[in-house]
Amino acid sequence: MGFDKVKTIRAAEKYLAQGKIPAAIQEYQRIVEFEADDFSALNTLGDLYARVEKKQEAVACYRRVAEHYREQGFTLKAIAMFKKLTRFSPEDHQIALALAALYEQQGLMVEARAQYLVAADAYARAGNTRQALEVLRRIADLDPSNTNIRLRLAESYARENLPDLAAEAYTHAGERLASRNEVEQSLDAFVKALALRPASHAALAGLLSAHTALGTSDEAAEVLEQAIKERPGDLEVRAMLARAYVEAEDAAHAERATQELVGRDPSSFALYFDVIRLHLRQGDGDGAVRLLGWVIEPAIAGRQETALTELLQEVLARNPEQMDAHRLLVRAYAALHDNARMRPALERLAEAAEATGDAEEEQRTLSRLV
Numbered sequence: 001m002g003f004d005k006v007k008t009i010r011a012a013e014k015y016l017a018q019g020k021i022p023a024a025i026q027e028y029q030r031i032v033e034f035e036a037d038d039f040s041a042l043n044t045l046g047d048l049y050a051r052v053e054k055k056q057e058a059v060a061c062y063r064r065v066a067e068h069y070r071e072q073g074f075t076l077k078a079i080a081m082f083k084k085l086t087r088f089s090p091e092d093h094q095i096a097l098a099l100a101a102l103y104e105q106q107g108l109m110v111e112a113r114a115q116y117l118v119a120a121d122a123y124a125r126a127g128n129t130r131q132a133l134e135v136l137r138r139i140a141d142l143d144p145s146n147t148n149i150r151l152r153l154a155e156s157y158a159r160e161n162l163p164d165l166a167a168e169a170y171t172h173a174g175e176r177l178a179s180r181n182e183v184e185q186s187l188d189a190f191v192k193a194l195a196l197r198p199a200s201h202a203a204l205a206g207l208l209s210a211h212t213a214l215g216t217s218d219e220a221a222e223v224l225e226q227a228i229k230e231r232p233g234d235l236e237v238r239a240m241l242a243r244a245y246v247e248a249e250d251a252a253h254a255e256r257a258t259q260e261l262v263g264r265d266p267s268s269f270a271l272y273f274d275v276i277r278l279h280l281r282q283g284d285g286d287g288a289v290r291l292l293g294w295v296i297e298p299a300i301a302g303r304q305e306t307a308l309t310e311l312l313q314e315v316l317a318r319n320p321e322q323m324d325a326h327r328l329l330v331r332a333y334a335a336l337h338d339n340a341r342m343r344p345a346l347e348r349l350a351e352a353a354e355a356t357g358d359a360e361e362e363q364r365t366l367s368r369l370v
Helices: 005-017 021-034 039-051 055-072 075-088 093-105 109-125 129-142 147-159 163-179 183-196 201-214 217-230 235-247 251-264 271-281 285-301 305-318 323-335 339-356 359-369
Strands: none
Touching: 005 021, 021 039, 039 055, 039 075, 055 075, 055 093, 075 093, 093 109, 093 129, 109 129, 129 147, 129 163, 147 163, 147 183, 163 183, 163 201, 183 201, 201 217, 201 235, 217 235, 235 251, 235 271, 251 271, 251 285, 271 285, 271 305, 285 305, 285 323, 305 323, 323 339, 339 359
């Protein structure tokens, strides 16, 4: 005899009206046996199992329905079914992960985060630490502003002897804390990152920024000096060291660090401009001019003439009789073939030579003006 679905549904409804749940279950079992794609019937069967406390059977039904909806892209229906499942298995990591991913698709980040936490805790209780860490990382990526999760992740990585991942997590937390102007906390995170990976450029840069904000750039310089001792060929760290000394307003060490960097990498000459500005802030015009004499050729060759000439003009604004600055400015305009600005520069050089009693320079300059 063939299967009569309508008759079977009527029989099931009759049994339900009479409160005969087990008999109704048998009828719905027949329906899903003959029509495996009747997910409405399967859902009802799950509900009936739940009413008679057959948890495992109910979960099996709900899971099939939930997976079907998820595969078909019916996200809201899938969420509803997985939520049903959580009533029976609130700590099931697979259910939590599936529900979290669905919430994430819907942009419900708070709900997604809560389910990811359920999964992470379940993995942790089961001793599956690495899986728990992977889920924590997903939470951290889901909510970048949550530094507590990122720090928790970093600590867990460190305990699991995963120094690269721990340092990365500490660095990310430090950067986020710095963006919120929580400078001391960010510094602590960068210090922890460097304890694990002393060569991390991102952590060193973060440490320098934090110390600069706190007015303790000299402490950053100490860390960077040690890093250079260990890796003398690291040009990026050498550049950071030069900046650290500039921020610390230590002109002598800033000049030395920049000179050592440029000696290894001549293309880094522009860092001298910061040292020159520091000399000017400290009233050392002669020191500024001395360095400008070093950088004039690479600055012109590197199309940095604007910064060069502006600094020379700043020197002369402070001291109109600084002869070397006048000469360098004339030299720069000559190299640039900027006749429009070179003539006024020559005139000012002649005036300065007259004012300082340098007759030879005055005559030589005047002859160029003829």
